[in-house]
Amino acid sequence: MAERISDAEHAVMEVLWDHAPLDAQNIYDRLSDSQSWTLATVKTLLSRLVSKDALTTEAEGRKFFYRPAIERSAYVSGESRRLVDRLFGGKLSPLVAQFAQAEKLSAEDIAEIEALLRELKT
Amino acid sequence: MAERISDAEHAVMEVLWDHAPLDAQNIYDRLSDSQSWTLATVKTLLSRLVSKDALTTEAEGRKFFYRPAIERSAYVSGESRRLVDRLFGGKLSPLVAQFAQAEKLSAEDIAEIEALLRELKT
DNA sequence: GCCTAACGATTACATCTGTAGTCATACGAG
DNA sequence: CTCGTATGACTACAGATGTAATCGTTAGGC
Numbered sequence: 574m575a576e577r578i579s580d581a582e583h584a585v586m587e588v589l590w591d592h593a594p595l596d597a598q599n600i601y602d603r604l605s606d607s608q609s610w611t612l613a614t615v616k617t618l619l620s621r622l623v624s625k626d627a628l629t630t631e632a633e634g635r636k637f638f639y640r641p642a643i644e645r646s647a648y649v650s651g652e653s654r655r656l657v658d659r660l661f662g663g664k665l666s667p668l669v670a671q672f673a674q675a676e677k678l679s680a681e682d683i684a685e686i687e688a689l690l691r692e693l694k695t
Numbered sequence: 696m697a698e699r700i701s702d703a704e705h706a707v708m709e710v711l712w713d714h715a716p717l718d719a720q721n722i723y724d725r726l727s728d729s730q731s732w733t734l735a736t737v738k739t740l741l742s743r744l745v746s747k748d749a750l751t752t753e754a755e756g757r758k759f760f761y762r763p764a765i766e767r768s769a770y771v772s773g774e775s776r777r778l779v780d781r782l783f784g785g786k787l788s789p790l791v792a793q794f795a796q797a798e799k800l801s802a803e804d805i806a807e808i809e810a811l812l813r814e815l816k817t
Numbered sequence: 818g819c820c821t822a823a824c825g826a827t828t829a830c831a832t833c834t835g836t837a838g839t840c841a842t843a844c845g846a847g
Numbered sequence: 848c849t850c851g852t853a854t855g856a857c858t859a860c861a862g863a864t865g866t867a868a869t870c871g872t873t874a875g876g877c
Contacts, residue, residue: 577863579863579864579865580781580864580865581864581865581866582864583781596824597824597825598823598824610865610866610867611866611867611868612867613866613867613868613869614865614866614867616824616825616826616867617865617866617867618865618866619825620825620826620827621863621864634824634874635823635824635825635872635873635874636823636824636825637824637825646793646797649782649783649793650793650797650798652778652782653778653782653790653793653794654798656774656775656778657794659702659705660771660774660775661771664804665791665794665798665800665804665808666804666807666808666811668775668790669787669791669808669811669812670811671768671771671772671775672775672779672787673811673812673815675768675772676772676776676787678787678815680816682786682787682788683812683815683816685788686787686788686791686808686812687809687812689788689791689792689795690791690795690805690808690809693795693800693805694802694805699833701833701834701835702834702835703834703835703836704834718854719854719855720853720854732835732836732837733836733837733838734837734854735836735837735838735839736835736836736837738837738854738855738856739835739836739837740835740836741855742855742856742857743833743834756843756844757842757843757844757853757854757855758853758854758855759854759855818877819876819877820875820876820877821874821875821876821877822873822874822875822876823872823873823874823875824871824872824873824874825870825871825872826869826870826871826872827868827869827870827871828867828868828869828870829866829867829868829869830865830866830867830868831864831865831866832863832864832865833862833863833864833865834861834862834863834864835860835861835862835863836859836860836861837858837859837860838857838858838859838860839856839857839858839859840855840856840857840858841854841855841856841857842853842854842855842856843852843853843854844851844852844853844854845850845851845852845853846849846850846851846852847848847849847850
């Protein structure tokens with residue numbers, strides 16, 4: 574299990590993490606803001622996510638309601654770890670350094686992270 | 696331009712970021728530790744990276760020396776931003792929070808990041 | 818009861834990716 | 848000069864991905 578979720582599929586997952594269960598039509602509607610996919614495309618993505626065990630379905634009449642089978646936090650965790658392992662030798666601090674240098678962290682960002690860390694030490 | 700670099704291609708880039716220029720055989724040798732690709736596979740990846748303008752070549756006799764055409768930092772920067780945008784609303788602190796919570800940052804990690812931030816504020 | 822519209826399922830197809838084999842060629846050993 | 852070998856180019860092919868059309872079925876309106 575734990576097949577990899579593609580970018581397009583991820584967009585669908587986000588909708589369902591935000592609000593589930595939903596049927597295909599509803600998911601399509603919510604995606605319309607950000608994507609210009611047809612209903613058919615959304616349905617394909619849903620099918621693929623079901624075969625990947627990333628979604629579960631509940632039949633209601635002749636239609637399905639879809640619900641995430643994995644936690645967003647698990648997905649986010651996996652993806653983050655992947656990136657950090659691949660690009661930063663598995664350590665978080667070089668990533669922070671990278672952002673600091675290339676992205677100009679705002680004072681606010683810095684304060685937020687510091688607060689976080691402070692809390693961790695208690 | 697700026698075509699996306701795949702995972703396998705990235706492994707090749709890392710070798711060249713570490714030490715360039717190198718010829719195909721040499722790259723293959725250096726990859727042998729981590730990957731069990733054949734020379735043919737490595738050559739395919741090199742060709743694709745050249746068409747993606749991620750590598751440049753210098754002919755020397757009948758062979759090529761390959762050299763990165765993009766900085767590692769640019770690549771790392773792009774990939775990091777992609778992840779942070781996709782999963783953390785573009786902000787770094789939620790990523791740090793995520794790691795803190797799911798990955799148990801060591802005291803050492805925390806200290807490193809704090810030092811980094813302290814330095815930023817000067 | 819019949820037709821239509823809405824569903825999921827199936828099929829389609831180009832591109833990208835991982836992985837590698839084959840081909841033409843030219844350099845270097847003898 | 849000849850031949851094997853190393854080299855880049857080209858070809859191959861299955862699976863993933865983005866994107867969508869079509870098909871078979873069935874519930875609901877009339």
